[in-house]
Amino acid sequence: MSIEVAVAAALFVGIIAYAVLGGADFGSGFYDLTAGGSRRGAELRTLVDHSIGPVWEANHVWLIYVLVIWWTAFPESFAAAMTTLVLPLLFALLGIVLRGASFAFRKFSETLGQARLFGIIFAASSIITPFFFGTIAGGIASGRVPLDGTGDRWSSWINPTSLFGGVIAVGTCAFLAGTFLVAEAARSGQTRLADELRIRALGVGVVTGAVVFAALVPIDHDAPTLAAGLEGRAAPLVVLAALASVATLVLLWRRRYAIARLTAVVAVASVVSGWGVGQYPWLLVDEVTIVDAAGAQATLQALLVAVAVAVVVVVPPLVYLFRLTQSEEWTQH
C-alpha cells in the first residue's frame, strides 16, 4: 500500500467513524422531531438528551478530522470539492451550527416554550445535515467535481446519485439511532418506550433498505464508475451490508437489542466502506486518483505520525467515555 493510499485510508476511517458515531447522533433527531407533543414526547426526548449529551461533541470532531486530513493530504482536490459543492456544504454547515447550538440551549432552557423552539431547531437540523452530506458524497462519487473546481454549483448535487445519497444518509442515521435508542431505553427499564421505538426503528430500517436497493438502478446509469466498483471490488461489502441490515431487523424483531446495535454498526460501516472501495482508486471520481491528488510526501508522512499519535492518545479516552455512558452509574439519571 502506497503512502498516499494509507493516508486516504486513514481519512476514510474518519468518514466511517463520523457516519457511525455522528450518524447515530444525527439520527436521534428524527425520533426527537416525531416524538409527539411536549407531554407525550418528554420521555423520548429526555432519552435522546441523555444518550447523546455526553458524546455528541466528541462524535462531531470526526468531521473536523476528515476536513483537516483532506486539505492537508489532498489540498487541490479539497479546494475543488469546496468550490464546486459549496452550496450543499454550506447547507450542511448551517445544519451543524443550528443543531449544536440549539441542543445545548435546549438542555438549559428556562421555559417549555424556549425548550420547544430549540428542540425543533435541533431535531430538524439533525435531519437536514446528513441529507446534504449524502448529496456531497453522491456528487463526488458520480464524477461531478472537476479538479479545477469549476463544476456546476447546482447539478453537482441535484442529480439522481446525490439525491439518493442524501435520502440514504438520513435513513441510515435514523436506523442506527433507532437501534441505539431502543437498547438504551430497554437497558434503563423503560419498556413501553422501548417497544414503541422498536416498531419505529423497524419501519425506518425497512424503508431505508428498500431505498438503498432502489438506488442501485439510477446509480448504474448516473454513476457508472461507482456502479462498476460496487458490482465488482466492493460487492462483498454490499452483500455484507445487506446481510447485517437483515440481521438487525430480525434481532430488533426478537428484542435482542444489545446485539442489534453491533449488526447495525456493521451495516452502516459496510455501506460507507462500499462507497469508498467502489470508487477506489479515484479520489474525485473520473477526475483525479488518490495518488495523483496527494500533496507533499513529507506532509503525508507527518500526517501518518499524527494519525498514529491520535490512535494512541485519543482512542483510550474515547473508549473510556463510551464505556462510562454505557455503565450503570451513568444510566441512572
Next chain:
Amino acid sequence: MLTPDVVTSVLAEFAVHLATEAEPAGLLPARQQMALSLGWHIILACFGVAFPAMIFAMHLRGIRRNDPVALGLAQRWAKVSAVLFAIGAVSGTVLSFEMGVLWPGLMGTYGDVLGLPFAFEGLAFFLEAIFLGIYLYGWGRMPPKRHVMMVLPMAITGIIGAYCVLAVNAWMNVPTGFKLVDPSTGSGQVEITDVEPWAVLFNQHAFLQFAHMWVGAYMLAGFSIAGVYAVGMLRGRRDAHHRLGFMLPFVFASIAAVTQPFVGHVLGFGLDERQPAKLAAFELAETTESPSPLRLGGVLIDGEVKGAIDIPYLGSLIAMNSPDKPVPGLDTIPEDEHPPVNMTHLAFQTMVGIGTLLAGAVVLFWVQRRRGKDLLQKRWFLRFAAAAGPLAVIALESGWIATEVGRQPWVVYGVMRTTEAAGDYSASLWWLLGITTVVYSLMTWGAVVVLRSMARRWREGAIDLPSPYAPEVRQ
C-alpha cells in the same frame, strides 16, 4: 479619538478597497465573512483555553478544603462551559469549512504546507471534547478525586490546540518550510517543493505569537467571569459565593494582565525586518524619522498624519529598543504593499491602550490590598471590574485586527496575496455574509438568554435544572 475625521478616513479607506479593480468581487465579502466568524469564535476559544484551568483550580479547592461554595461554583462553571463549548465547537467547524470555501486558492496551493498543525489541533480538540463529556456528566457519578482530574486534560489540550492554530498564523506572517520553484506570481503555476511540515509546526515565530494569545485568553476569560460577580456585588450580593467567584478568575486575569505587556513587547522584536509595513502602520510612521516619536491616536489622510499626539523618542525606544533607531516609514514600502494603515494603527493602539489600563488597574488593586484596603468595597472599582471583561474582548479583537489587517495585502506574507487566495463566487458571498450575520446574531441571542436564565434559576436556589421537555416534569 473617534473624531468624525477618523471615521471618514477609515470609511474612505474601506471604499478604496471596494473600488480597486484588481480585486475579485468576492474578496470583500469573503474577508468580512472570515472576520465575523473568526472574531466571534476567538472569544469562545479563549474560554475554551482558559476556563478549564479556572474550573480545575476551583474544583480542587472545593475538594481539598471541603468547601461547598467552591464546589458549587465549579459545578455551575462546568455547566456554563458546556454551553460555551458547544457553540465554540460549531463556530470552529464553520471556520474549517470556510478555509476551503472562502480561500480555495490558499488551501489548494498551501494546504499540505500549513496542514499539519491543524491535524494536531484537531487531535487536541478531540481530547478536549472527550474529557468535557466525561467531566460534565461525571458530577456525582465518579469518585471526586478522579473526577476533578478529568478537567486537567482539557486545560492542557486547550493550550496545545491554541499553539497549533497560532503556529499556522505565525507561518502566514513568517512563511517557512517550503521552496518556491517559480515565485513569479500571476498566471503561471507556482510550484511548491521541499515541504517541511514539522518546520511549520515548530516555526520560530509560533511560540511568541502563541504566548501572546494564551495570556490574552486568560485576560479575556478571567476578567469576563470576574465581572459577572462584580455585577452581583454591585447589586448587593456580597456573600462568600460572589467573593470567591470574583477572586479566583481575577487572580488568573491579574497575572495575565501584568505579563501581557512584556510578552507583547518581546513579540514585537524584529517586526521592522519581518513585516516593516505592519510596523509602520502600527506606529503610523508615514516617513522614516530618527528618532521616531510615539504617535498616540491620529489618522493618515492623503499621506499626512493628522490629529496625533507625538511623544518624542518613545517610538524608537519601544519599537526598536534603541534611543534613536528610526521606525522604517511607509515611504520605504511600495504603494501596493501598504496595509490599510488607519485601521491597523487604531486597532493596535486600542489593544495597547486597554492592555495598559487593565494592567495598571490590577496592580492598583493588589497594591491597595497589601495596604489593607479592599477595593471591592468601592463601587467605582466594581463598575470598572464589570467593564474589564468587555474591555479585554475589545483589546483581543483589536489585536487580531491589527495583526491580520496589518499583514495585508498578503495572506501568506510576501508569497501569496489575499486576492489570489479568494474564490470566484463574486456577489453571492454577500448573501452568505447576510445569512451568517443573522445566524450568529441568533446564536448570540440564544446563548445570552440561556445563560441568563441559568443564572437566575441558580440565584433562586435551584441546583439541578428541571427537565425542559414536558410541563409535568418541571415545577
